[in-house]
Amino acid sequence: MPDTTADAPGINRRQLLKLGLFGTAVLTTVGGIASLGGCSADTPAQGFQQLRKDDLPMLRRVIPVVLVGALPAEQQAAIVEGVLLALDNNLNQLSPSLNTQLLQLFDLLTLGVTRGAVTGIWGSWENANDEAVQAFLKRWENSSFALLQQGQNALTNLILLSCYSTPASWPQCGYPGPPRI
Template sequence: MPDTIAAPTGIHRRQILKLGLFGTAVLATAGGIASLGGCSADSPARGFQQLRESDLPMLRRVIPVVLVDALPAGQRTDAVDGVLLALDNNLNRLSPSLNRQVLQLFDLLTLGVTRGAVTGIWGSWENASDEAVKAFLKRWESSSFTLLQQGQNALTNLILLSCYSSPASWPQCGYPGPPRI
């Protein structure tokens, strides 16, 4: 009987280390550029506890794309503002380390130096088309870099949680609400 050991399939330890170093470098660069550029995680936008002014244009473009059919047609702007407030409230309830990671993700997506390279959206978020935002989300979702997949997952799940946790969104999706006790 031959003594052969099958090589394990999947990711190897060296690939994990490279991915970790790449992710650390990307987030550290985005954080360093943000701090040099005057962006501070300690200065939330007016009316928000966590979200910064620089985060809002990106989120106002991504939220309608993620929630395509979930937003009421006549009140899209108000619905997006409601999701932003809920998202801010959810971020405020995260642990400090998770909150910092989400804000670093937002820095990566909003800084002009990194935005174009990682999202493919070279102009401002306000001028990005729905197709460009969809392409960015799809590219991250199917990326070979686990870090980008996790970033897309975190971004979309935070938006979905913020939308569907509100009782105002329940009739739109046919959810009658929790049973009364």
């Protein structure tokens, strides 16, 4: 029987192994740099269980871009803070290994040494404009590296889940809330 795996579209075993090794190397490097750079990996920010102080500026810039058009302008700051609390709660509910991977993704996005190279945002997150954040998300979404696609997917889906799981967002999307018994 002929081997059709070489002609099949998608990723083959060798590419999958290379991608896995590349992803492991990137996350290990980021973790090492973060620990050497004094990154507050184990210290949650005040009022949070999982999110660290360094994560907050990045998330405060990315959340409004992901939720563009879904946030009323007059309530945007309050909604972003509510999404941060819900996101923190969601992180706290994850398995320890998945939680660690997401926090490593946040390290990759917040650490100055890696942020510019992987996002194209060379300055601080506070100074990034919406177009730069949107360009970073699009670049990762359309990347030829599956690891970057997965990172973008994890980040945006976590933000969307955190937003739409809060009762404050339900009127915006026409959801009346869970049935009352």
